[in-house]
Amino acid sequence: MNNAQIEIQQLVQRAKREHRCFTATTRATHQTLLRLTNRDIFVSPYLNLFYPKEEWQVMPYCQQHLYILRGLQKIHAWVAAGMSAIEVHGMPHPWSQHDGLITIASKWASSNPYGGKRYATPSDAPPNSFVPGSPPAILTPVRGSKQPLRRLFITNDETVTVSGIRTTSLFRTVFDAVMLGTFDSALECVNHVLRTGISKQDLRIYCAQLHANPRRMDCILKYATPLAENGGESMVLAAIIREGFAIPELQHEFTNFENPSAPLRSDFYWKTTDGRIIVLEFDGLGKYSNPSMTRRAEEENITRQARRDKMLFDQGVSEIIHCFSEDIYRPDRLVRKLVAARVPRLRHARELPF
Numbered sequence: 227m228n229n230a231q232i233e234i235q236q237l238v239q240r241a242k243r244e245h246r247c248f249t250a251t252t253r254a255t256h257q258t259l260l261r262l263t264n265r266d267i268f269v270s271p272y273l274n275l276f277y278p279k280e281e282w283q284v285m286p287y288c289q290q291h292l293y294i295l296r297g298l299q300k301i302h303a304w305v306a307a308g309m310s311a312i313e314v315h316g317m318p319h320p321w322s323q324h325d326g327l328i329t330i331a332s333k334w335a336s337s338n339p340y341g342g343k344r345y346a347t348p349s350d351a352p353p354n355s356f357v358p359g360s361p362p363a364i365l366t367p368v369r370g371s372k373q374p375l376r377r378l379f380i381t382n383d384e385t386v387t388v389s390g391i392r393t394t395s396l397f398r399t400v401f402d403a404v405m406l407g408t409f410d411s412a413l414e415c416v417n418h419v420l421r422t423g424i425s426k427q428d429l430r431i432y433c434a435q436l437h438a439n440p441r442r443m444d445c446i447l448k449y450a451t452p453l454a455e456n457g458g459e460s461m462v463l464a465a466i467i468r469e470g471f472a473i474p475e476l477q478h479e480f481t482n483f484e485n486p487s488a489p490l491r492s493d494f495y496w497k498t499t500d501g502r503i504i505v506l507e508f509d510g511l512g513k514y515s516n517p518s519m520t521r522r523a524e525e526e527n528i529t530r531q532a533r534r535d536k537m538l539f540d541q542g543v544s545e546i547i548h549c550f551s552e553d554i555y556r557p558d559r560l561v562r563k564l565v566a567a568r569v570p571r572l573r574h575a576r577e578l579p580f
Contacts, residue, residue: 230258238278244390247275247297272298272328272374287324288313294328295391305385306393307331307378308402314393317403317415318457331385331394332377378402396424397432404442409468409580412446414460420452441579453477458508459493461554469561470572472496474506480541490537496569502544504567509548 233255241248250256259276262268269279271290275297282290291313295306306314308329313319383398393399396419403415420426426447433443449467453476454460466474478495482488494506509531535546545567553560565571 230255234258234262241277241297245293245296246300247271247277247293249274249276249297249301274301287321291324291328292389292391298328299392304330304392306391307380307399308376308406311393311399312403312415314388314391315396315399316388317399318418318460319403319407319415320411320461323407323411327374327376329376329378331380331383333379333381397429400424400429401433401436401438401443404446405438409445409578410461410464412442412580413450413464413467414457416446416450417452417454417460417463418457420450421455426450445579449473451476455493458510458551458554462494462506462508462549462560465554465557465560466494466564466569467576468578469557469564470575471564472570478505480538480543483537483540484533490534492538498568498570502568503542504545504547504569505538505543506547506549506564506567509550 230252233251237248237251237255250259256274259268259270263270263276266279268276269282270276271282272294275294277293285293291310295310295314298304306329309319309323309325309327310329312323380394380398384395385392386395387393394402400415400419404412407415416429419429429443429447433440449463451463454463455477459476463474463476474494474496476494477491480490480492482490492505493508496502496504498504538546547563547567549560549563553563
């Protein structure tokens, strides 16, 4: 074993302990790593960063993003921002937001030295690269760049360290999630932070200090609620709002006849003007078709759900809609279920500034 191989062994061990990618320290080591990468022993997920391929392939994407960030911050004084900051703070987000880019904060509105270009106005930018109302100077990398870096113009923010990574503050990260995301992803993110104890007023005060266009944040705060207990419920709520259905009450309580001290709570509840009560239950990944369940466990689950439904019907519920994760990713399926249950709906979809 030569010196380069010994050094690589040490670099790998240190990187694993610190949960990050690593860089070569000498030219010889770098050349050896490139050869090992060509032989599929290592991967290079970012320019000059390496990690053992076998372990990298089974690592969740979000974890890979954090490993790249930690590796980059060993050699650059960068601060994670935008989507990268959302990952660092552990905020929920849809898979569609994983665009393969590392986003960092920049205090200068200058051209991107890493292969990108600054777009200061919508007319300068190519389609879909400029978000109305977003902070100015979004630096977008050239397609196919070996250094997929996006710079976000941010000033006067307090840098914090989370899980060993320098990142924008929680409030700034929430602001960017709203300004740069979709309505669904923004609502999911804000619902999450409201559940942690941050108030809507806290977010309003912070956004007012930035003197940014308030339309997006005002819209999200109008509909956001800490009562959406997980990302799935937030996504269902977003679809209900977006498609123009009546805003439901969340976590409405019903009597639990089997255990009165633990009331039943419906995920979504409507009481219509004609006296009907409609309940929607978000059941996640299809409770009755989980391949990991034994037949007995599946039968018990179905029986338990049937008992719960009966208790709701006995308390005046007219219709129960069971919604699964598949319905979130196919909104037309959820809309059909809501229409079939005759959930009140506006004549036109709501106009949302997203």
